[in-house]
Amino acid sequence: MYEPNVVGDWHEYDDHDGLRVRVHRLEAAEPPRGRDDAAAGLTYFSVRVTVENRGSRHFGVQLEDGQIDVRVGPDGEGAVIDWRSSQFIEGFDVYPLRRATAVLYAAGPEAALTQVDIQIQLRVDEDWTDRRLWAGGIGVLESTAATACQSATTGGLAHQVSAFLKDQTEPGSPA
Template sequence: MYEPNVVGDWHEYEEHAGLRVRVHRLETAEPPRGRDDAAVGLTYFSVRVTVENRGGSHFGVQLEDGQIDVRVGPDGEGAVIDWRNSQFIEGFDVYPLRRATAVVYAAGPEAALTQIDVQVHLRVDEEWTDRRLWTGGIGLREEPVAAVAATAAPGSLAHQVSAYLKDLRDLTDMEDRTEPGTA
């Protein structure tokens, strides 16, 4: 099964030796030239897509509008991408040991920003690479298992996992209390 990259991870392209890309710096941010009318009532965020050349020759890289797709929330609804404020990589030669970065401004419902998926379809030397997906979120925080169990609906995956961990912890506590040779 194909697993997406986590925001911040590098992905190397086997067909282009030394070329790698990553999606990173996912954060809430207001766009520099004002908000788009389509984003009224939504929360803005930005994400960077960096292409790095660690190979021996240069690559012509293109990463423009339509080659980056941003989805938010558990249902994968399309985020409003602010094309006017975003900065793309338009036919740039990335030489060895150099980088080029695109900055995308997008907006979505605040509650949906804990799950953000960014798909990148890079074009290198007039050839399309495979699409790659990065996933992350804004405002993610780890809650103690007890807090998750209290808020999780019975039968949900979160409830099942927390019940399993509680049972495992209870079993470990029981084994610690049992003296060797008495069980």
């Protein structure tokens, strides 16, 4: 079964020994070059995508527009990606024990930012990797009471995803 990653998790590529990637630091943030007109009335957020090489040879890595898809809310609506303010990895050689990080700025309706899905497809040495998904959310709307109640019962989105995946892999669970 294909299991989505939770924001912050590392994903290792079997085809590229030692290469791994993660989506992390999903947070509300204004873009450094000002707001895009297409994002009027929306709330901005940023996310980092880090590629790390723990192998013994270097990899040529590319992560640009078209290789990242960001969806928000329960209906999976497309977020407005601010290409002008985002920083991508454009044909960079990641040597052993080194990292390269892309910073993406996007915007969506504030109410939808509690559920953010980010899909990545790296290009490594002229080969395309499989698409991988990270799920997370921003606590922009969470009040103090909701946060206390949520942490006491469900533990947030990461806990919900983990519980779902655990239910799917337990013997006797419906498949």
